[in-house]
Amino acid sequence: MTAPDKKTARFSVMREDRSPVGVELAHLEKRYGTQTVLHDISLSVAPGEIFTIMGPSGSGKSVLLRHIAGLETATSGTVTINGHDPRLPETRDRFALALVFQAGALFNSFTVYENLALYLLEHRICPKGEIRDRVMRILKILSLEGAALKLPSELSGGMKKRVAVARALVMEPQLILYDEPTSELDPIMSATIAELIATLKEQFTVTTIVVSHDRDLALTISDRVAVLHQGRLRTVEPPAALRQSADPVIRDFLNPQIDLRNPRFKKLEASYE
Amino acid sequence: MNRIHAVLDSFGSAVTLAWRAFASLPSAPRILKRTAEHGYYGGYTTLPIVTILSFFIGAVLALQAGITMRNFGAKDLIGILVGASMARELGPVMVAILLAGRVGSAVTAELASMKVYQEIDALETMNIPPPRLLVLPRLLAVLVVMPVLTIAGNIVGWFGGAIVCHSVSFISVSPEAYFNSITRYLEMQDILDGLIKAEIFGFVVMLIACNTGLRTRGGPREIGFAVTKSVVTSLIAILVLDYFITKALA
Ligand SMILES: Nc1ncnc2c1ncn2[C@@H]1O[C@H](COP(=O)(O)OP(=O)(O)OP(=O)(O)O)[C@@H](O)[C@H]1O
Ligand SMILES: [Mg+2]
Numbered sequence: 001m002t003a004p005d006k007k008t009a010r011f012s013v014m015r016e017d018r019s020p021v022g023v024e025l026a027h028l029e030k031r032y033g034t035q036t037v038l039h040d041i042s043l044s045v046a047p048g049e050i051f052t053i054m055g056p057s058g059s060g061k062s063v064l065l066r067h068i069a070g071l072e073t074a075t076s077g078t079v080t081i082n083g084h085d086p087r088l089p090e091t092r093d094r095f096a097l098a099l100v101f102q103a104g105a106l107f108n109s110f111t112v113y114e115n116l117a118l119y120l121l122e123h124r125i126c127p128k129g130e131i132r133d134r135v136m137r138i139l140k141i142l143s144l145e146g147a148a149l150k151l152p153s154e155l156s157g158g159m160k161k162r163v164a165v166a167r168a169l170v171m172e173p174q175l176i177l178y179d180e181p182t183s184e185l186d187p188i189m190s191a192t193i194a195e196l197i198a199t200l201k202e203q204f205t206v207t208t209i210v211v212s213h214d215r216d217l218a219l220t221i222s223d224r225v226a227v228l229h230q231g232r233l234r235t236v237e238p239p240a241a242l243r244q245s246a247d248p249v250i251r252d253f254l255n256p257q258i259d260l261r262n263p264r265f266k267k268l269e270a271s272y273e
Numbered sequence: 274m275n276r277i278h279a280v281l282d283s284f285g286s287a288v289t290l291a292w293r294a295f296a297s298l299p300s301a302p303r304i305l306k307r308t309a310e311h312g313y314y315g316g317y318t319t320l321p322i323v324t325i326l327s328f329f330i331g332a333v334l335a336l337q338a339g340i341t342m343r344n345f346g347a348k349d350l351i352g353i354l355v356g357a358s359m360a361r362e363l364g365p366v367m368v369a370i371l372l373a374g375r376v377g378s379a380v381t382a383e384l385a386s387m388k389v390y391q392e393i394d395a396l397e398t399m400n401i402p403p404p405r406l407l408v409l410p411r412l413l414a415v416l417v418v419m420p421v422l423t424i425a426g427n428i429v430g431w432f433g434g435a436i437v438c439h440s441v442s443f444i445s446v447s448p449e450a451y452f453n454s455i456t457r458y459l460e461m462q463d464i465l466d467g468l469i470k471a472e473i474f475g476f477v478v479m480l481i482a483c484n485t486g487l488r489t490r491g492g493p494r495e496i497g498f499a500v501t502k503s504v505v506t507s508l509i510a511i512l513v514l515d516y517f518i519t520k521a522l523a
Pocket of ligand 1 (some may be wrong): 055
């Protein structure tokens with residue numbers, strides 16, 4: 001990074017340094033009304049780590065990510081990024097953080113290009129010409145260069161997801177949170193994104209937290225995998241150990257057998273009556 | 274009790290929002306383009322209806338005044354009656370009401386949908402404060418547009434009155450006499466007071482629109498509720514404020 005001149009210094013994010021950040025959750029608990037979504041979650045993600053959170057639908061993965069991004073206030077317990085509360089503006093000034101939302105959360109009245117350029121423009125990260133290069137390069141990597149001038153409403157589901165990923169990557173953040181980055185993508189594009197996440201870690205100093213159902217992605221690129229089950233941490237292990245796990249919940253989650261003779265929904269139906 | 278609490282709560286959040294928006298005023302040069310766009314859009318969409326309504330308000334005022342004055346013979350006062358009513362009261366109030374309906378509702382709908390579809394959350398994580406990006410340009414734009422719309426409304430209204438005075442047989446005041454009455458009796462202060470009102474109304478309408486939009490929670494149905502709430506709150510605020518500003522300026 002070049003030394004900021006006077007004009008940019010006034011508005012740009014004054015990052016203390018570009019070293020990756022660590023994330024620490026201590027006894028995090030979240031209740032919505034009477035429903036407890038997260039129970040006593042404690043974990044720490046080391047700087048530069050790729051940390052994956054897996055778990056069944058509705059187990060609280062997205063809510064957990066929103067806490068780390070500082071968008072939710074915990075009922076009790078704490079979330080810190082390098083010791084700072086992510087909800088405070090000062091923390092956001094200090095560390096660049098990006099969240100890839102599960103539903104994309106693209107700016108619907110902006111084109112794809114504007115969605116990506118907004119952060120760079122607002123924070124005066126680099127001159128206009130350079131912004132163009134940076135945005136187009138990311139779009140190209142994600143095969144989106146033809147969609148640069150389209151509005152989000154003109155994109156397919158998977159394209160929206162890729163724009164959401166691109167919008168996060170173009171920020172070159174120190175902490176990047178992906179909520180199911182590959183859920184709507186074809187196998188090749190999923191592999192591309194997995195490769196991208198892994199490469200990014202080597203190129204930049206970035207800490208990565210991925211929420212994903214994608215077993216291949218989780219087990220190939222992660223340093224450690226956490227399994228969330230009904231709002232509780234079931235385990236936190238490196239992928240190799242997870243594969244060997246004796247826990248029936250984890251085994252069933254990683255290798256669900258489609259059993260046509262004895263389908264699961266029949267059991268659920270029976271228990272309803 | 275809950276209602277009072279809710280009203281105070283949204284009042285508090287509106288004040289905070291205005292504060293946060295203006296705290297980012299040092300970044301104003303950067304939002305000049307956006308301010309101009311909002312101003313252009315707001316002015317452009319509201320001007321036609323402002324002129325139409327002003328014309329007829331001026332015309333009706335002149336007609337009513339004419340009917341009343343028929344028995345008193347003080348016809349040379351019709352001009353100042355129309356002129357002052359437009360400038361001090363009806364111009365600013367009407368423009369503000371149209372702004373609430375035309376621009377305020379659209380702003381609330383846009384911000385509410387950004388909130389519901391997590392675009393606001395996305396801005397927060399990108400460390401782009403929504404008050405700076407979304408609210409400040411709109412507040413500045415409305416401050417530019419309100420005086421222009423109000424003056425346009427006043428002038429068109431005066432002409433509406435003039436045409437009625439000239440063409441209705443039982444009034445038959447010539448345009449010269451009508452405008453003479455305006456220029457003789459209407460003071461600069463009357464027009465300025467009207468513009469002060471217009472600025473305050475416009476600012477409050479836009480602040481209510483932004484605040485209601487950003488406080489929306491839930492789904493598409495709540496976006497609809499938010500728009501209704503924004504317009505109704507704005508209308509109440511305009512008329513209540515009108516009383517107090519008029520009193521303060523008297
Ligand atoms: N704003 C909210 N208000 C009330 N309940 C909520 C809210 N957000 C999430 N929940 C509840 O929290 C639970 C966990 O939701 P979450 O979105 O974290 O699931 P998830 O693990 O991300 O699931 P999926 O894999 O389907 O995305 C769900 O039961 C959901 O109903
Ligand atoms: Mg989720």
